[in-house]
Each structure stands twice: as C-alpha cells, then as structure tokens.
Amino acid sequence: xxxxxxRDALRTVIxxxxxxxxxxxxxxxxxxVAPDNAVDVQLTMTTPACPxxxxxxxxxxxxxxxxxxxxxxxxxxxxxxxxxxxxxxxPEARRQLGWPEA
Numbered sequence: 465x466x467x468x469x470x471r472d473a474l475r476t477v478i479x480x481x482x483x484x485x486x487x488x489x490x491x492x493x494x495x496x497v498a499p500d501n502a503v504d505v506q507l508t509m510t511t512p513a514c515p516x517x518x519x520x521x522x523x524x525x526x527x528x529x530x531x532x533x534x535x536x537x538x539x540x541x542x543x544x545x546x547x548x549x550x551x552x553x554x555p556e557a558r559r560q561l562g563w564p565e566a
Contacts, residue, residue, distance in 0.1 A: 466497045466532055470505065473531035477523045479516065484560055486520060490552025493543055502537040503528055512544045 474492055475485045486492055486507065494506040507524055509517050525540045532538070550558075555565055 466501055466503070466535070467495050469531050470495050470497065470503055470528055473527040474505070474524055476527050477520060479520065481516065482557075482561070484557045486524065488554045488557040488560075490554065490557075491520075491548065501532065501535045503532060503535045503539070505538075505540045506543045507540055508543050508548050510548050517542050 471487060471492070474495075475487050477486045478484065479486060479489055479491070482489060489510070491508050491510070492505065493508050494504075496504040498504075505524060505528065507521060509520070521540045521542055525538050528535065528538045528540070550563070553561075553563075558565060
C-alpha cells in the first residue's frame, strides 16, 4: 500500500536536533494518497519558529520521491494547527529522550 511506503519513507527523515525520525516524534499530521498515487503530507514542527522546517520538509519530499517513484506529485506542507505537543511522541521516542511515558 502506498500510504505505508510513504510512512516508511518518513521514518528515514531524522530531526537533527532530536536524533529521532519525524514519525516517532509525532510530526506527521496526515498522509493522503490520491487514486493516481499523488501524495500529500502534512508535517509540523515542534514550534513554528523551528529553523529546520524547510530542511525537514525538503528531506521528507525527497525520501517520499525515492520510495514512491510512481507518484506523479509529492507535496509536503508545513502546518501548525493544532500545535504540536509532546503527547504526540511515540513511547519509543519518549524513551530515547529519557522522558516518562505519557
């Protein structure tokens, strides 16, 4: 399934400040795949002021294009609603950061 391949591609996109991928950090707000396999992803940052937003957006787009070459279009949008909170992180990400489970 293309959506699973997109999610797997996003797992290769590592936030350089945290050392954890954007899926585990809970930064992926949505993955939409059209019938023609066009891909739209909504990605957020931990804060709107994050200086890595464009870098992570571009990295995500590149990873998806590599993993899903048949996609006629790949669009990764940065969104900030609802605001990201640490509760969105996976238990594994919380463990890696030494944070207590939610």
